[in-house]
Amino acid sequence: MAVKIGRNDPCWCGCGKKYKMCHENFDRKLEQFRQKGYAVVDHSCIKTPAQVEKIKESCAINVAVLDYVGEHIAAGVSTEEINRWVHEETIKRGAIPAPLDFNGYPKSVCTSINEVVCHGIPSENEILKEGDIINIDVSTIYHGYFSDSSRMYCIGNVSEEKKKLVEVTKECVEIGISKVKPWEPIGNMGHAVHQHALDNGFTVVREIGGHGVGLEFHEDPWVSFVSEENSGVLMVPGMMFTIEPMVNMGEAAIWTDEKDGWTVRTKDGKPSAQWEVTVLVTETGCEVICW
């Protein structure tokens, strides 16, 4: 704790209450864990109830946009068409697609087909066909608050092995969610995700992970899905982060296309799947706020 706050001073969280009525006990507990050797996040990662409400409004739009995509996606549709849907469905709700212009990203959504691991750029020339699996990654800014989630879609008849990849990846996220508990290290979550993928003969991408989200697109902490148990920062109430493992059918190795600077593919050309949710750590467990 950088600044010592008096017990009767306003709480650092901005709620307007006195420190002793708000986060004093929380800070004491955090300090006890820190002294025991646990890594702890700083206050900037802890959302206040007022912020959580605002972020949830952003999440509701993110979910509605993904629902729209789910109702319309089909063979014969181009990924540019999906980009238009996402852009229009977002704008008409008074929100902004977070990917557009983010570090120079040229579109409003990421569309990652088959061996594309993530950050696939929509294109008029890319037409969905029967047997494809695709990740649609939507992120929204609403009144300055960020949300982020993604889903997989199977186009028509998909091979059994691809179907299994998509299902197991979803289970990985569900298992991750079940491991989000306050005052436990985040590595326990990432470890369980990884283990479930390995148990099914798959691998998990190491270089790209999840992230804090809410007040910015990408906040601390960085979240690994190949972590050791009892490693990483402590999950504490008010923290918000994504669970978004990228699960590969073959090797875990990836490469980034230098032609567009974004598209990430598997090195062996085998398919990859990803689902993404945003979770809020609560006093008793976790709340999934965006899926």
Ligand code: MF3
């Ligand atoms: N939505 C991605 C994530 O889950 C980030 C995409 S960055 C972009 O973190 F610029 F490609 F949109």
Ligand code: CO
């Ligand atoms: Co994300």
